[in-house]
Amino acid sequence: xxxxxxxxxxxxxxxVVVVLLALISSFFGRxxxxxxxxxxxxxHLGDGTPVExxxxxxxxxxxxxxxxxxxxxxxxxxxDRGGSSGDxxxxxxxxxxxxxxxxxxxxxxxxxxxxxxxxRFTLDGHVxxxxxxxxxxxxxxxxxxxxxVIWTLDLARSGSPACAQFSYVSIDGEEGxxxxxxxxxxxxxxxxxxxxxxxxxxxxxxxxxxxxxxSYFNLxxxxxxxxxxxxxxxxHASRYTPVDAQLIPTGELRSVSGTPxxxxxxxxxxxxxxxxxxxxxxxxxxxxxxxxxxxxxxxPRVAARIHDPRSGRVLEILTTAPGLQFYSGNFLDGxxxxxxxxxxxxxxxxxxxxxxxxxxxxxxxxxxxRLNPGSVYRNTIIYRxxxxxxxxxxxxxxxxx
Ligand code: GLA
Numbered sequence: 001x002x003x004x005x006x007x008x009x010x011x012x013x014x015x016v017v018v019v020l021l022a023l024i025s026s027f028f029g030r031x032x033x034x035x036x037x038x039x040x041x042x043x044h045l046g047d048g049t050p051v052e053x054x055x056x057x058x059x060x061x062x063x064x065x066x067x068x069x070x071x072x073x074x075x076x077x078x079x080d081r082g083g084s085s086g087d088x089x090x091x092x093x094x095x096x097x098x099x100x101x102x103x104x105x106x107x108x109x110x111x112x113x114x115x116x117x118x119x120r121f122t123l124d125g126h127v128x129x130x131x132x133x134x135x136x137x138x139x140x141x142x143x144x145x146x147x148x149v150i151w152t153l154d155l156a157r158s159g160s161p162a163c164a165q166f167s168y169v170s171i172d173g174e175e176g177x178x179x180x181x182x183x184x185x186x187x188x189x190x191x192x193x194x195x196x197x198x199x200x201x202x203x204x205x206x207x208x209x210x211x212x213x214x215s216y217f218n219l220x221x222x223x224x225x226x227x228x229x230x231x232x233x234x235x236h237a238s239r240y241t242p243v244d245a246q247l248i249p250t251g252e253l254r255s256v257s258g259t260p261x262x263x264x265x266x267x268x269x270x271x272x273x274x275x276x277x278x279x280x281x282x283x284x285x286x287x288x289x290x291x292x293x294x295x296x297x298x299x300p301r302v303a304a305r306i307h308d309p310r311s312g313r314v315l316e317i318l319t320t321a322p323g324l325q326f327y328s329g330n331f332l333d334g335x336x337x338x339x340x341x342x343x344x345x346x347x348x349x350x351x352x353x354x355x356x357x358x359x360x361x362x363x364x365x366x367x368x369x370r371l372n373p374g375s376v377y378r379n380t381i382i383y384r385x386x387x388x389x390x391x392x393x394x395x396x397x398x399x400x401x
Contacts, residue, residue: 035059035162035189039153042067042074043095051095054156054164056189061085062385064187064195069095070147071166071185073106073215075339078193081312081387086221088313090349093339099148101336104214107147108185108199109140111170111177112369113212114290114325114358117248121361123178123206123370130176135246140214142175147214151185161190172205179205179373193385201377208369209377210356212321216329216349219308219315223338228329229270229347232307235263235324237291241357241366245283251363253292261289266307270347273328285330286346290323290357300380304352307388318382319354322367327351354381 035058042053042065053074057063063077063085074092077085091105092098098105119130119138131142140147151166163186170181186198199211220226240261241249256262260272260281273286280289293303300318304326307314317324329351332344357366371377 034158034160035191037156037158037162037164039156042069045069045099046096049150051150052153054153054187056162056164056187056195058162058189058191060191060193062189062193062195064189066164066166066187067095067098068151068153068166069098070107070149071151071168072098072108072147073187073213074098076195076215078219078221078313078385079387080221081389086311087339088217088219088221088315090216090218090223090338090344103216103331103336104140104145104147105216105338107145107214108151108166108211109214109353110146110183110199110201110209110211111141111175111181112138112208112210112361113140113214113353113355114210115139115246115248117359117362119176121208123208123361126178128176128178137246137248138175144175146170146183146211154184161188161194161196163188177207179203179207179371181207181209183211185211195383195385197381197383199377199379199381201371202373202375203371204373206370206372208361209371210360210369211377211379212325212353212355213381214351214353216351217306217315218349219306219313220311221313223344223348224342226308226310227270227347228308228350229268229273230308230310231269231350232266232309233263233269233326233350234266234305235291235326236294236301236303237324238264238294239292241290241292241323242280243283243289243358247283247288247358249290249357249359249363249366251365253365256291261287261291263291263304266305269328269350273347284328287326287328288330290325290355292357293319293322293324296322300382303354306350306352309388309390312387312389314386314388316382316384316386317352317354318380318384320378320380321354321356323355323357325351325353325355325358327353354379
């Protein structure tokens, strides 16, 4: 009927009908599935400083809260195989607890994610001395890294995707770094199951930069009931960077072949984490190592896939970065009570930090961390969730017994 009427109209009417149909379908499409952004206060620090948060949510039951303290992910709700949504990241219920803690739960880490040996590096012949906060080394930006500062919430926009953008200006000399650095951290949630983190930075003097996200995942959403060590992990890396006893890379790029670091096929994390024959496992008390990701390019590529057979949740991590620090939560020692007063212990969570290699400023063989005025530093990280309906027993995979 519509077709007949349509074919009997002139070119102008045809154009009007086409535009109207496009508008109607776009309206209904968006109304049904667009994601939502909502701003709300998130309490205060001990000195009274207010902290704000944005909650991005979509119609599939996914919901993420990001706060101005550390531009950090405070909670991340994702549906399981039965459709019920649970919080898959560790953290705290209040901003002040994040401020006092030293584990970087959910935070944006910088100016330099990971370690810089002895807190020193040379740039254009000048030796820069940074604050040290991990043995005699510099870790995740120093004593007052980006996780401990209040970011400005520049934008919170509903749509498809819904986005929140935070910014921070790190002044010349902060924690010892040269150059005033303008940084943005942008979070976008689409109407499916994808959360994109996009870090960008510019400088007014040559400097170094390495930004990443530090979420602790327990995909079961039940830290007290399920160990993250039972998850299957796949990492697309043929090499990793071995470290010394203080977790500083030796400079070597070592093959993962025949070692507990070979995750090229999906493997249960816990099966090799106690392999005391490997000195690298001893140095890290488990996994706390940078994997050299296979492939390269400016488009995000899949770096890792984590599958929790209990809940069915799957997390794929895509990135543009050359490295992926995989940290198996080894310093969680039962002395920190997190959300709902649950104590966090070793193996409760997994941290994946796509980034440049640790100590890159002191390692000529590693990709450079240098940023010049006029250039833009970028690191895009995508958390893509889905459901795998198979349970462990149905899977024939290495490490599954
Ligand atoms: C990083 C490091 C770990 C540890 C955590 C914070 O992921 O690689 O060694 O310092 O941060 O506890």
